[in-house]
Structure formats: C-alpha cells, structure tokens
Amino acid sequence: MESYQDTLTNIREYLQEKHPQKISISAISRNLGIHRSTASKYLEILRLNGQVTMCCYGKSKLYTISDRIPTTSLFDCINEIIVIIDSNSRILMANKSFFSKFNIKNEREPIGKNIQETGLDIFSDIAIQKNIDRMVQGKTFLDDMLHLDDKTNRIYAIKFIPTVSHDGNQSIMISLNDITDQKQTEEALSISDEKLRTIFKRVPSGILFFNEEGNIINANAAALSLLGIEDYHELIGTNLFNLVCQKDKIKKGLMYGKAGGTEITCDFDLLKRDNIISSSRSGRGYFEAAFTHIASETGSQEFALLFMDVTTDRMAKIELKFNESRYRSFFNGTCTGVLIYQPADKGDDFIIKDVNNALEIILQVKKEELIGKKLFEEFPDLPINSVREALNRVDNTEIPEIVPPLQYIKNENSPWLTHFIFKLPTGEIASFMMDISKELSKEVTSQKVHVNCFT
Template sequence: MPSYPAEVTRITDLLRKGPRGMSVGEIADAIGINRNTAARYLDMLLVGGQVEMRTFGKAKVFFLSQRVPISAMLNISSDLVMVLDSYTRIILANDQILSFCKASREDTIGRDLEKTSLVIFSHPKLLEYMNDRNGKLGSTEVIRLLRRGEEHFFRQKIFPTVFDDGVPGVTVILEEITEQIAAEEALRQSEEMFRTLVSDISDVIWATDGTGAITYISPRSGPVCGSTPEEMIGRRFTDFMDPKEGERFRREIQPFIRREAAWPLVECNFKKPDGEVIAVELSATPITVPDVEGLPLFLGYRGAFRNVTERNRAIKQVRQWKRFLNSIVENIPDMVTVEELENHTLVFFNRASEEFIGVPRDFLVGKRPDRIFSEEYAALWMKTSRDVERSGETLDLIRQIVSGEGKEEKTLRTKKIPIFSSNGKMRYILGIITDITEEKRAADRILRERNLALRFEEAGTFQEASTHCLEAMLTLTGMETGGIYRQNGGGELKRIALLGEELIPLKFHTSALINTEGEAYFFEKEIPEAFKGDLSSLVLIPVTPDEGRGLCILLASQKNLRIPAHIREGLQSLIALTKTGFSRLIAEERLKEERDLANSYLQLAGVLIAVIGTDGRIEMINRKGCTTLGYREEELIGADWFETVVPEEIQDGLHIRFNRLIELGIEPSESETSPIIDRSGRLRQIRWHNTLIRNREGVITAVVSAGEEEEPQEHIYSEEATSHQ
C-alpha cells in the first residue's frame, strides 16, 4: 500500500504537540506549505479518522484523533468485517470472518478476494457496488449462503472507505441474522397456521367485552350460522336466538358470568337469516389482565362454538339403532353375554341367557362365571376366555353340558369374540351361545338311521340284521341287553338273537305281550311276570305281527333308566327302519321258499324244462333236461342254447327267428316241434311249449320252454319251428 506524503506525517506530529488544536492557517505557516495544500491533507486525515475537527464561529480547529487501532476495533465486533481496496484486495479481515471461513490471516491479507476462502462473500451486490459506486454512500443487502449443507443469512452493509494515501476502498460488515430469519419464518408460519386454523376449523372463534358484545369472530361464522363477522361484531349471541331460547341461554350462563368464571359446554339454538334453526355448542373462558395491585381485571370472554345439528341428529339415529339392536339382541334365541376382562365379570345378559340360566339378570350382572354356571362349565368358560385374551382371536367350540341336577344334557355351541377399545386394548369378550341340542340330535338320528339302513342292505341273514339292529338300539337307550324273538306256530316267541348280558329269557308265550298297536312299550314301574328277575327297566317292541313269522324286540337293563322324550323319538325312528328291514328279509325268505318249492316241482317234472335268456344262454334247466341231453347241470348253465343243443343245419335260422321274437315281443305258438342233439350226437325230436317271461315294466327277460320227446324220426325237421325264448 503506498505511503502517505511526508507533509501528512509532519501535520500529525504538529497536532500531537499542540493538544489545544490548530487552524488551517496555523498548520500551513508551521510546516511552510500553502493553505489549500494543508486543507487537502487535513481532509484526507479527517476522512481516515486520524484527526477531528471542531468549529468555533467561522474558524475550523483540528485536533489529533484519540482512537483505538482499527484492527483491535474490528476484532472486538461480533460481526464479520473485511476491508477491500478498489482492486478487491483484502486489506483487513477480523477474527470472526477468518474463523467463519476457516482461513488464516497470512493466506488472506493482501490477496484478491476471489483467491481466498473469503470468496463465499463475493456477492454480486458487492461487486456491483465496487464497479459502479457513483457517489453512493453505502449499500445494505440480505444475502443467503449455503455452507456445508447449512443455510446462513447475513445482513451485508457496504461503506466507502478512504485509506491514508487517499486511495478509495470499501468496508464490508456482515451481520449474521440466521436465527432472526428463522424466528421470523417460524413466526410467519405460526401466524399463517393460526389464520388457516381459524379460517378452516369447523369451530367459530369469538371474543366479547364485559357487556357480552362480540368484539371478534372468525370468518367461519358465515358458513356455520349464516352471518358474516361484520354482521355479528357489536351484537350479542342472544340477538341470533328466539326470545325464549335467548332467555334460557341467559339463565344458564348467568351464574358463571357473576363469578367471572369459565362456562361449561352450553348448547343452544341459533336462528340463521334464512330461518333455519341450528344447534350450536359454546364454550368460553374469561379474559383477564392484572391491575395495578396484581389482581385479575375481567375484560370479557373468549371461546368457540360449533354447529352440532348433524351430531345431534347422528346421536339420535345411534340411539334409535341402539334400541333397535338391543331389541334384536333381547329377542334372538341365542344367548348373548359380555365379559369384562379386568375382573372377569359378566356385565350383560340377554333374555335368552336369563331364561337358560333360570335366574333374573339383575342377580347375574357383575358376577364371575363360577358364581353363575356349574363347576365344570365355569372352568371351561374361564379357560376359553383366557385363550381368547391370549390369542386375540375368535374362538368357536361345541360342548355338551348338564345345566343342573336332574336336567337333560344340552349341546351348546359357544363363540367368543374379542372386543377392543379405540387404543387397541382388549376390554371385553362377546359370548354368543347357541343351544344346538335338537340340531345335534337330529344329525345323530339321521346318522343312526343311515347306518342302520346300510347295515340292513348289507345283511344277508336274520342274524346279521339282528346284531346291527340291537347295537343301534342299545347304544341309543343305554340299556345293557337286547334280544330279538321270533314267533312259532304254537304261540311261543323264541329268542333268535342276543346282544349283551343274559338278562332276558330264552323264550316266552305271546300271552305276555301287551297290545301296543305296533309301538314300543316302556315298562318304568312294574315288570311283567314273564320277564321278572334283576331287571329294573324293560322296553317291548313289536316288529312284525305275522303268524308264524312275527318278530319282537326286548331291551332290558338292571338300572332304573328314565328314557327322555328325544330318546324315545329316536327309538321310534329306528323301529320304523327295523320293521322295513325285517319285512324285506321276511319277504325275501318267503320268496326263496317259494322259489325253492317251484324249483323242486321243476326238478320232479317228467318233461324237459329250460329257461333261455334273451342272449340265448341257458339260465336254468331241470333234472329231466340234463338227463335227456346227457350233460351235468353245471355244464349247461350259461352255455349257448343254440350252439350246444340245436343241430348245426338249423342253428342260424332258429337263432335269427329267436332274436326277432325277442325284439317284437310276439307270443310264440302254443305248441311246435323242433329237434335237439344230445351229448352223444343223437337227434331227439321234441314237442315244445314256450312262454315269454316279462318284468314289471313288460320287458321280455327270458323264455321258458317245456319239451316232451316224441318218437325219433331221423332227418325230418319242422319248417315252422320257432326259436326257443
């Protein structure tokens, strides 16, 4: 930096020796220069701050300035300061700016700003000012810097500066205002949020003075109650109510106003300008300031109100739905309970629960399960509740219970559903208990009947059918012994099947039977003489009343059993199946007997008798036929009639005519003659009598042919012989 002229140094030394000050003329005379030159040097020192000037009248007196070195002053300041010459070289930089830029003084002073760490402050406004000052006294700008990802704001002040040698420059003072900007932004956002909140929330914000006149009301007043803030300020809330409603409102809030206390939630009706009446809910707190003595001074109220018309309507609908749902819950046949988990007490029962338990619900509510149910069911109840509480899932189970001593066993389906509060904590368990006893009994009855029907279908003998029948009946009734008796021709019933212990007689006379018109008879008091012994319970069941084929069933027990109604109903259904099954077996037995009898007649007949199926194969042939043909019966059954016994010369013709006869269903001739050939190859002339066999639908199933041998006439064949059916 260029040095000052020697005259400047002489002036400062001169002023240092003259503390009272000197005028321009005195200084010029003392150092031997003209007044203009001295004035110019003094202006330079004055701008540089090295001298001070005071005016006495028209005279200007200059004094040597008493000052701290500029570098010390700059370091004292909390602002960031740098001094640049007109070439943007750094002349001075205080410790604060060097620390902010993490730069050293040796690498900074005397160097171009653009080539130092302080380049981040080379703001366009600074360069613009230095390039085109045009007599500007200074510049103030707010600049924004990003440094290591952090945002900084500075208020940049630029001042013109003149150095001791008269060279111009600038001083840049950077005041960090990051926190101020952040605070202003937070305040702006807060104010914006407040304005948005007041404008957008459904509540209307308001304030009143001590007389109740509205002094402020938010813009939401228009959409809520139909009046703008301008229309409401200066008026009272009662001005927007019907007179009676306004009087009621005043009476309700007056006690709080007298005490200058906060209002609770007060509901009232506002009348909108269009005549619509809405329900609003107001709340208020007093506005107070401390007086000179520090006591609160009441100024009015501030608060909010909201339109609760829809809410009230919804509450009304909810109450209606609650009554409706409660009516449903009360009247459904299922039992409904609610268990509170904190103490595991039952807090709700519907009417069905009350009737099932047999105790009024007023005595049940609030009690634990072990005070309500039987010991076994209470233990099951508590276990299932713990399972639901642990898993948080619905539980569904079916169990049989006895609700009380001497009562029937019930089958209950219990569903337990967890109920959670709004914060996700399980608080209750909803229990839905359905009595499925009848449903279970019906299912069991259907299964028993199905199984017994299948057993009867599979059974080929009376003994097999009897065993299946007795198993089903004993399982149902719980008795120990069962027997099936068959009637013979002498009026005696003899046991043909026994299952269980030997508690019933081997036989008894029909005189011991009671006329029950085919229904089961339950002996619960006196056992008939014919069956007495160690028996305490007896059931007599007539099955088929046919003479010589009649059946009856005895079920017996040494225990005194009381068979409930549903067991009797189930037994009656088994009896019906038993009657059907045994009737079929008896019918098959009769059919077999008749078939055997007919077969014996056929076997004893003196003529050849054969049954030929529609496929032309032998289905039956009697003893005379086997003897005539020279075959054993087993050799002929299933063999083709035409290939086996019809001469080869006429096989095809007879077979064709046989098939046509079957297709057309034409009755054959009453009598015709046709030859057959026996095993030895001998021709036998037979006079045939043929009959068609049809099923119930009239479809031909076979042909019965009865033949009587005539005197042999070799090589003579009947042209009119028809095929055997």
C-alpha cells in the first residue's frame, strides 16, 4: 500500500516538473520505470481525483498536472479533521488538520495502516470501532457521535459518511470536530442563563421588559408585588407609558438610545379609575428606576426597566422637609431667644451652633459673629462655673433645667436673662432665654418702696 501511495506521489512530482508540457502514458512509464498499464491506472485515479488533467491527441492520451485544486486538497482548507479509511479500516487519506491535531510529522507514515493501530485513543474507542464495523457490514450505524478523550479532556463531534474510493471500493470518511470550547461556552451560557433566571425571579427589585411601543412583554414577581397586581396576565400587554407620570422623560431617553436613571411616580388611584390596572395600592407610589436597551432574539427593539419602591423614603423626606421648614419658622419667628450649642474641650466650653433672630436683638450681636465661636470666650462675663456645671448636667442626665437670671455682658444696659436648657436628639443643647430685666427692675423698685415705708 505504501508503494501505491509512493507511485501516485512520483507521478504527480514528475508531471509538476514537466509542467506545462503534456506527457504521454508511454513517456511517464518509461521515465519512471513502471509498467504502462500501471501508469495508466494511476493516472486515471489522479484524473478522477482532480490532480491531473488529460487531453487526447489522436489516439494518444496526454497528461499534465492540474491547474485546479484537487479534491483532496480541498480537505486541507478546512479546520475539521478528515480521515478516509477503506473497508479494512486502513487509512487511505487524511487532511492537514488530522496530522496537525495528532502531531504527526511524517504525513506518509499512517497511510495504509489500520486506523486502530495508529495509537490514537479516539480510534481505539470500542463504540467507534463497532460503528465502523456496522458500516462495513451494511448494518444500521450512527451518523453522529460524541467522544470525550480521557487523556486530554477534549470533546469531539464525529460524523461517519459512507463513500467510495478512487478504485471504486467501499470507504468511510470520518470527520472530527473539536467542540470543547463550544461546549464550555454553551455550559457557561447555560449557567449564566440560569443565574439570570434566578435573579429575575428572586431579586426584590421590579423588572419590566417592554418593546419600543411601550407594551410590557415580561415582568418578574417583584414587579407585580410593587405595583400591587396579582395576575401576571393583567400586566402583560399594558403600556408602560400609561403607568408612569414621567413617560416623556423615558421616551426621550429611549429615542436617543440612552440608558438612564430617573424617579418615576405612579398614581394608583388614577390608574384604577381609568381601568389601566386594578392595583391593591392607593395614593402615589415613588420609584427609583433605571432603563436600558436590551438585545432581542427577534431583532426588534426591546428595553428593560429596573425599579425600586422608595415611597416610604420619599414621604419621610417630604415630612422631614416640612418639619424642618416648620422648625425654622418657629426658630426664627419666636420672640424668645434661642441658643444652640455643642460641648467642646470635654465639657470645658461649648461651641455656638445656631442663634435665632430674637437672640440677635436681645444681645445686640449678629448671628454670623457667633456661629462656630466658643461660648465662654465670646462672653467671658458669664458666671462660667455655674453655667458650665448646669450645661454639663443637662448633657449627661438629659434632664432639663432652669438657670437663674444672668447677664452675658456686665453693664447696666445688658439685659438679665433667665434660661430653660434641654438636650436635643442630635446631642446638641438648646437654651430658651427670656429677658426679665423689667420684672427684676419692678421687683427692685417695689423692695425700695417697701423699705421707705418702714423708715
């Protein structure tokens, strides 16, 4: 069998050297030292194979190497591993991928050998051997098989194709395709798909898929719960833009192909009144939302909306803003002086944090001049020890106290102020102070009159 392949190779190489000259059978036979009938047989095989071309000159047949790509050479252009064996499992032909994959340096070496004797594990697989035997015997066989190579952990998809050799005898073409990377990719995608399905089902955020018209085509359980809907089919087909109050903003973002985030609002009472959805929720719902374009298997435009319920947080912020506004109105509008300070230097002094308008008038000082300053440094005339002790007691016990009247500045025009001090939830200390200078003056006058009456 090796001489058969060698003879074919010698004829091809001889014609290649003489190209483009056309050579007769007799000349080939004479120059290569082979019998004329043998040369004729091999030339016919090469012609059928597409490796040589023949033209007639009278009764003579003249041959030259073919300018066309031989059929066997076509197999060298593909990545699949191709090997052709005869009915005795001997290798007739193999392509470049075969030799490369199995690291066979000498391409002539396996030709003519039984494929099971090549030492290649894949062809020693009993299942593959039995399938080849069934093909040879004309029995039902498998067109496709999968093989896992225990040594390399490579996975091969194998095809078995009955064919006919150049001499007309039965042969088998075996095609092997290394699909390890493909299988690993498919497995990874399968795992990713499973993860995505798990996220879609279990994530607490609502997820809506919708098309370019806004019609909802899919929704997860969290979306139904957030919208107060029990029946999945009630939401499917509903137009997203009819559900939210900020539809123009979303439409504009989608029009320019942008992903984005926004806050959306749903007026559930309006939605129920207009028979858009029959939600179990009432009032307004506020949601933090993000939307983006997603790939579609159908080729049409599809989008996803991910949203979270922030109604409680939003309402708390609204209430806080209202309370802050109310507090600020009270703080600045009350006729009682208010001073807010925070302990500093381990209670030795106190940082002034805020002052209301009434206190500015009482002390005849600007708010900007006091904020951030230390109490006892700005007002050294205060009875520091008694004030410090009172403030620290309130800070430690959180029990409000009334401080006896005192002056911030020692002069006859400085008002006498009484203080009600208490601790705020913020850890700061607040002091409400009232000017009682007139009351003290009346009391002093009354005492003088009383003394005069008895003298």
